Amino acid sequence: MEFAFELALCAHLEATADAVVARQLGAAVAAPGSRVVDVCLVEPGPNFGERTRITDATVPPLAVESAVGVGEWVRPRDAFESYGEYTTAVVDDAVAAGFFERRHRGGSEQIRQAVRYPEGWFDRLVAVENKPDLGTPGDLERQLQTDASLGLFDEVVLATESYVTRAHLNRIPEAVGVWRFRPDSGGSGAGGDGADTGDLEVVREPTPLDPTALGVEATARRSLRTDVAFVSGAEKARKRRRIAERSYGKGWRTYDLPPCAAAAPTADGRPRCAHYGRVVDPASDCGADCPGFDAADPPAVDLDALRATRSPWVRDPGGVARRQSGLDRFL
Numbered sequence: 001m002e003f004a005f006e007l008a009l010c011a012h013l014e015a016t017a018d019a020v021v022a023r024q025l026g027a028a029v030a031a032p033g034s035r036v037v038d039v040c041l042v043e044p045g046p047n048f049g050e051r052t053r054i055t056d057a058t059v060p061p062l063a064v065e066s067a068v069g070v071g072e073w074v075r076p077r078d079a080f081e082s083y084g085e086y087t088t089a090v091v092d093d094a095v096a097a098g099f100f101e102r103r104h105r106g107g108s109e110q111i112r113q114a115v116r117y118p119e120g121w122f123d124r125l126v127a128v129e130n131k132p133d134l135g136t137p138g139d140l141e142r143q144l145q146t147d148a149s150l151g152l153f154d155e156v157v158l159a160t161e162s163y164v165t166r167a168h169l170n171r172i173p174e175a176v177g178v179w180r181f182r183p184d185s186g187g188s189g190a191g192g193d194g195a196d197t198g199d200l201e202v203v204r205e206p207t208p209l210d211p212t213a214l215g216v217e218a219t220a221r222r223s224l225r226t227d228v229a230f231v232s233g234a235e236k237a238r239k240r241r242r243i244a245e246r247s248y249g250k251g252w253r254t255y256d257l258p259p260c261a262a263a264a265p266t267a268d269g270r271p272r273c274a275h276y277g278r279v280v281d282p283a284s285d286c287g288a289d290c291p292g293f294d295a296a297d298p299p300a301v302d303l304d305a306l307r308a309t310r311s312p313w314v315r316d317p318g319g320v321a322r323r324q325s326g327l328d329r330f331l
């Protein structure tokens with residue numbers, strides 16, 4: 001149950017680390033989409049408070065990277081490298097996020113930043129790759145090798161439930177840290193205090209990587225050769241901001257609680273099922289064809305309220321409108 005393992009780890013990290021915790025983030029630079037990390041920790045930087053005051057959603061990275069500044073009004077078509085339907089949506093979302101403001105003059109649209117984007121709002125980024133069972137490692141070794149040679153994150157850690165042997169450690173790149181995490185079953189249920197997420201033992205500390213240095217990313221693997229791309233520190237910095245933004249907007253409670261009478265979420269909001277006595281994945285486990293399904297309203301649990309209470313993320317700062325507009329397309 002990789003899903004339950006991942007949610008328990010996220011809940012544990014949220015309770016124990018001073019960081020924004022998010023899951024399933026794109027983490028390739030040269031070949032976007034080719035690498036997704038399971039969990040990302042975004043540690044607050046000195047300007048974190050300024051960032052929280054803008055919006056609780058993702059500020060569209062293309063808006064941050066555009067030539068739209070704070071003082072001067074500009075036409076959108078003059079501020080983006082290529083302008084079209086896609087960038088129109090970026091502008092709309094940046095306005096909705098309160099990052100851009102918009103006016104109309106002489107029949108044309110003008111925009112500017114409503115607030116300066118706070119560089120330095122995040123500090124270290126830590127990637128965690130989950131592999132509950134090291135007996136079925138799949139592509140794990142090569143993924144971790146790429147993470148270590150690319151150096152996009154400040155640290156990379158492997159989390160597993162398996163007993164970690166010396167042979168396992170020898171196969172995992174030296175810079176990658178190793179945690180043994182034994183999750184709870186979500187058994188505390190709705191009445192629990194949410195502290196019961198599992199035990200985490202540090203088997204090996206990660207070695208810090210250097211995100212400012214030139215990195216090497218494997219872009220394609222064939223039987224006899226691996227294609228690689230060199231990734232500059234500047235390209236990595238841009239990707240890191242994208243990951244931090246996406247993490248801030250997304251978090252880890254990315255599921256809907258099931259409309260089933262057996263749904264009994266844990267106190268930290270994980271989708272526990274009373275019928276099976278464990279955390280389930282609503283997207284794949286729940287529905288009318290589940291033997292225990294009993295149609296009902298979803299549990300009245302406000303997942304965003306839980307996130308706001310339990311993490312540095314600030315919900316609805318200054319009454320900014322909440323948006324749910326598929327920001328994945330900006331990454």
Ligand code: SF4
Nearest residue numbers: 260273286287290292
């Ligand atoms: S649909 Fe099935 S797995 Fe989902 S909460 Fe109901 S009984 Fe549990």
